[in-house]
Every structure is written in C-alpha cells, then in structure tokens.
Amino acid sequence: MNEPCQARTGAVLFGSFDAERRWRPEGLASLPQLADPGADRLVACMDEALFAAAEPGDLLITRDPVAPALVAAREAAGYTCEHHHTGGTHPGPDADADVEHRLLANAGLLRRIGGFARLHPYAVLPATGALADLTGHATDVPGGEQVVRVNGKAWSSLLAARHGLPGAGRVVRSAAELAEAVRSYVEPGHSVVLVKDSYGVAGRGTFEVTSERRLARLVAHLRRQEDRGLAVEFVVQPLYDRVADFSSHLLINPDGSWRLLGVQHLANSGYRHEMSGPVPHALVGDLRRPAHPEVMELVARSLAEEGYLGPVCVDSMVLRDGTWIPILEVNARMSMGGLNLRLDNRVREHGLRSHLWQEDVTIHDGFDVDHLLKLLREEGLLYEGGSGAGVLLLVGGALVAPRGRLVCAALCPPDAFPRLRAATRTVAASAGIPLARAA
The missing domain is CATH 3.30.70 (Alpha-Beta Plaits)
Known part of the structure; x- marks a missing residue:
C-alpha cells in the first residue's frame, strides 16, 4: 500500500490512550473497584492531544472528529498538520473498537498512511503490528509480546529489585503471598499499603490496604478468583511519604541506542495524572546513589534487550527523608508528560x-x-x-x-x-x- 512514486516523508500519529486495558492478559485476577462508565468515554477522545507531538507535514489520525474551531485555534497558535479521523461517531458494531482496529477497516486511510515515512503510535497494541505491516512500516514498531511484558508493573518492579534500587515493589502471585507482603510493610510502621494491578493505570487498579479487616476482605476476594482458575499478579508497595514526583522521557532507537528527551515535574490527583511541567534543575541534579543518568541507562538497556523501541516514560519520586525512588513505574509508550515536553520545546525559544x-x-x-x-x-x-x-x-x-x-x-x-x-x-x-x- 506504499506510494513508490514519491519519497516518503513525515510521520503518522495515532493511538488509544487506554493501552493498559488492552494489554492486560486474559485470565488475571482483578482488584475490587467501582465501575466508572464515563471514564472510558473520556479516555477515548484523549488522542486529540497527540497534535502536540506533530510537526508540519505530519498526519494526525484521531478516533473521532475534532471541533473545527479547536483545529483553527491550534493552527493560529502555529500547530499545523494534516488531520483525519477514523469515521464519525455513529453507534455501530465498531463503536468500542480501538483506533487501530478502526484504521485496519479503513482502506483509504491505510493507503494514506503508506505515503508517510514513519509511524508514531501512542502505544503499540495488538493490532498495531498488523497496521504497520499493511502500510510498509514493519520496522517502526516492536513486537506486541515484548511491549505487553515490559509495560507490566511486575517487569519494572523486578528490574528495580534485581539491581537493588530503593523502593522496588514486591511482585506477588497468590493471595497468600499478597497477605504476607502487605503485613511485611505494616510491621515496620507503614499505615497504608498499596496493591497495584500490573496493568492498572490512573488509579484504576490500585487498592489501598489500611487495616487488617480490609486486607482480609481483599484476600477473600482474590481467593474466590483463584478458585475459578484466575492467576494472581500484583505489585505491593507502601504508600511513600513523597515530596516530589517527576518523569524522565527517553527514546529507544532501533539499534538499541537511546537518548534522554527531558525530565518533567509531575503532580497527581489521587493516583491520576493532574499536571506536568518544568522540573527544578536542582531536583534531578542532586539525585545520587544511584545517579539519575545511571538509572536511565539501566532502563534503556533493559528495554532494548527485551526488543523494545520507541518512547518511554519512567516515573520516579523523592521522599521526605531525601531518598529517591528511581523506578516507580516504566511506561513504554507516549505519555502526557512526554506530550507536554514537546509543547515545552516548541515555546522555550520565546x-x-x-x-x-x-x-x-x-x-x-x-x-x-x-x-x-x-x-x-x-x-x-x-x-x-x-x-x-x-x-x-x-x-x-x-x-x-x-x-x-x-x-x-x-x-x-x-x-x-x-x-x-x-x-x-x-x-x-x-x-x-x-x-x-x-x-
């Protein structure tokens, strides 16, 4: 589907912001959580924000149409790129389909994608590989299995533990292991312990254990799922007394080399992203034992060894006692902080x-x-x-x-x-x- 008569230039940006939900393997036990029917609707339109990573000559494809007045306001601000959407908002059999599957069903957009030099997906989902193959971009994205593995919180927690980094979470694979891990944090004096779904995001999939009674209810909930043959995989960590959060943004190249794109200050509301912005230079400049560059090298090298290439966001935090938790979580995809970094780079000259x-x-x-x-x-x-x-x-x-x-x-x-x-x-x-x- 390529257009061989012309040299391909520019990049195609697209993607589903609920990647963790679509990565989550079948057969895993889940934590108790309240249903939020409106959350999926909000996440589905977040791909509009990808214009922040687009350059003139790029193509942005969103799931649904963007208000013409909003497109005009962006263009007036200097953010110009070609824009298409995957095909209206009418209810139908594909109403809940991710952007990638909608693109696979749109022959016209597939041909258009084939005319661009690169794919820049928000995240690599199961359908992204097929999309890349069909449009002549097979080398632009890593394999789906590797992406699923490195995006699990279990992977990043085990990486931190293997290298003796402070704050590594404990990976548990049974209800009994979970109970033991929680109690091991409570005994030294942690009043709140977090149990995290390996593929949870934005607080969906984080359970606070604040008492023995609450722990007992959680264990009973998980044992019922174990009895049905579901597998347990969670990360257990104390609720740290943090004073600052930040994210480091990397790009892994196909040859395994990498570069640090920048660092962003991070603020959360509960467990959901609320703000990203400039980070005080002194914060990152004073991160020792281990040094910030050494940790980023470790993460980048480990991801490259797994076969991953593309954007990465590493979440970290500094505690009140001065300890820094270098690898709280690794997100092998684009991120809100990464998009803000692109915006920041565009306006710093002004x-x-x-x-x-x-x-x-x-x-x-x-x-x-x-x-x-x-x-x-x-x-x-x-x-x-x-x-x-x-x-x-x-x-x-x-x-x-x-x-x-x-x-x-x-x-x-x-x-x-x-x-x-x-x-x-x-x-x-x-x-x-x-x-x-x-x-």
Missing part, C-alpha cells in the same frame, strides 16, 4: 514554558466548545503563538455532559502558571463548565 494540566468539570446543558474558545480569546487567554503567554485547549471531545475533563496547556513563564490556570478556570465556569471538585 522564553515560555509549558504546563499541562487536567481536571474534572461539570458540563452544563448548552455548553459549546466554540463558545469557550471565544471567551478565552476575548479575555486574552488563548495562546496565539510567539512570546505572548496563553492557554491551549488540548482535548475538546472530553467536554461532554454531564461530566467531563478540561485538558489544557498553559504556555507562559513558570511563575505565571498559577494565575493563568486560575483565569482559565474562571472563564470555563462562565462558559458552563465549572470544576467538579476542589482544586
């Missing part, structure tokens, strides 16, 4: 930095994205390129009643971020989308 944040909002009847953009522009808050500070709306599809998510990037001097975020919240509330929770 003396600005990028701060990406997201928060839940209540969507009132009659809300319109066009109206929100109009109000932001009238208030002088919309980023329009160059050195003038402003806000970019990254995702419009998440602003759907009754409850949605506001996802923005503030491009401004670091000390202006709190003011710019507060002003954006005020305008959003006036447009019919007030915050759904306290900041």
Whole structure:
C-alpha cells in the first residue's frame, strides 16, 4: 500500500490512550473497584492531544472528529498538520473498537498512511503490528509480546529489585503471598499499603490496604478468583511519604541506542495524572546513589534487550527523608508528560514554558466548545503563538455532559502558571463548565 512514486516523508500519529486495558492478559485476577462508565468515554477522545507531538507535514489520525474551531485555534497558535479521523461517531458494531482496529477497516486511510515515512503510535497494541505491516512500516514498531511484558508493573518492579534500587515493589502471585507482603510493610510502621494491578493505570487498579479487616476482605476476594482458575499478579508497595514526583522521557532507537528527551515535574490527583511541567534543575541534579543518568541507562538497556523501541516514560519520586525512588513505574509508550515536553520545546525559544494540566468539570446543558474558545480569546487567554503567554485547549471531545475533563496547556513563564490556570478556570465556569471538585 506504499506510494513508490514519491519519497516518503513525515510521520503518522495515532493511538488509544487506554493501552493498559488492552494489554492486560486474559485470565488475571482483578482488584475490587467501582465501575466508572464515563471514564472510558473520556479516555477515548484523549488522542486529540497527540497534535502536540506533530510537526508540519505530519498526519494526525484521531478516533473521532475534532471541533473545527479547536483545529483553527491550534493552527493560529502555529500547530499545523494534516488531520483525519477514523469515521464519525455513529453507534455501530465498531463503536468500542480501538483506533487501530478502526484504521485496519479503513482502506483509504491505510493507503494514506503508506505515503508517510514513519509511524508514531501512542502505544503499540495488538493490532498495531498488523497496521504497520499493511502500510510498509514493519520496522517502526516492536513486537506486541515484548511491549505487553515490559509495560507490566511486575517487569519494572523486578528490574528495580534485581539491581537493588530503593523502593522496588514486591511482585506477588497468590493471595497468600499478597497477605504476607502487605503485613511485611505494616510491621515496620507503614499505615497504608498499596496493591497495584500490573496493568492498572490512573488509579484504576490500585487498592489501598489500611487495616487488617480490609486486607482480609481483599484476600477473600482474590481467593474466590483463584478458585475459578484466575492467576494472581500484583505489585505491593507502601504508600511513600513523597515530596516530589517527576518523569524522565527517553527514546529507544532501533539499534538499541537511546537518548534522554527531558525530565518533567509531575503532580497527581489521587493516583491520576493532574499536571506536568518544568522540573527544578536542582531536583534531578542532586539525585545520587544511584545517579539519575545511571538509572536511565539501566532502563534503556533493559528495554532494548527485551526488543523494545520507541518512547518511554519512567516515573520516579523523592521522599521526605531525601531518598529517591528511581523506578516507580516504566511506561513504554507516549505519555502526557512526554506530550507536554514537546509543547515545552516548541515555546522555550520565546522564553515560555509549558504546563499541562487536567481536571474534572461539570458540563452544563448548552455548553459549546466554540463558545469557550471565544471567551478565552476575548479575555486574552488563548495562546496565539510567539512570546505572548496563553492557554491551549488540548482535548475538546472530553467536554461532554454531564461530566467531563478540561485538558489544557498553559504556555507562559513558570511563575505565571498559577494565575493563568486560575483565569482559565474562571472563564470555563462562565462558559458552563465549572470544576467538579476542589482544586
């Protein structure tokens, strides 16, 4: 399906942001959790934010259409690329299909993808390999089995433990092992112990053990699943007394070489990403025993040995006592912090930095994205390129009643971020989308 008459240039960006759910092997036991029917709807439209990683001449393919006014606002800010979507929002047999399967069913888009030089998927899912093969990009993506393995929290925890790094979680493979691991953390004085699903994300798949009674209920829940033949695989860690979180972003090349793209400060709301932004240089510059570059070399080398290539996000934290946990989690895919790093690199020449944040909002009847953009522009808050500070709306599809998510990037001097975020919240509330929770 390639177009041999022309030299291929540019990259194709696409992908499903619920990669962990689609990586999760069948037959694994699950943690108790409340159903959130609206969460999948919000995640499905997060691929709109991939424009942040696109360059002029690239092609962005989203699952659903993007509001024309939002595309125009991005172009006015200097973010231009070709854009297509996989085919409307009408209900049908493929309504829940990931972007990759929708692309495999779209012959026209497959031909268009074949005319570009590279594939840049958000994450490599089971269908990504077939898509790469059909469009002449087989060497652009790693094998699916390797991707599933290295993205499990068990893999990164075992890597940290094998090299004696502080904070490595304990991997447990039975309800009995889990109970023993939790108690081993409680006895030294940890009042809260976390049990993490190996393929959980954004707090979905994290269970807090705060008492012996709560542990007993969890163990009984898992034993019932073991009796049905399901396998147990969880990571157990104490809830650390952290003072700072950050993420390091790498790129693994096909030949196994790698480079550090940058480091981002990270803030979470509960266990879900809330903000990524510039990290104080002193934080990373003072990370010793082991040194930050040594840990990144270890992660990159280990991923390359597994056959992985592509973007990587390594989450780390610094504790109140000065200890740093170098490998809290490895995400072998793109990430919100990585997208913010791309935005940051684009505006630094203008003396600005990028701060990406997201928060839940209540969507009132009659809300319109066009109206929100109009109000932001009238208030002088919309980023329009160059050195003038402003806000970019990254995702419009998440602003759907009754409850949605506001996802923005503030491009401004670091000390202006709190003011710019507060002003954006005020305008959003006036447009019919007030915050759904306290900041």
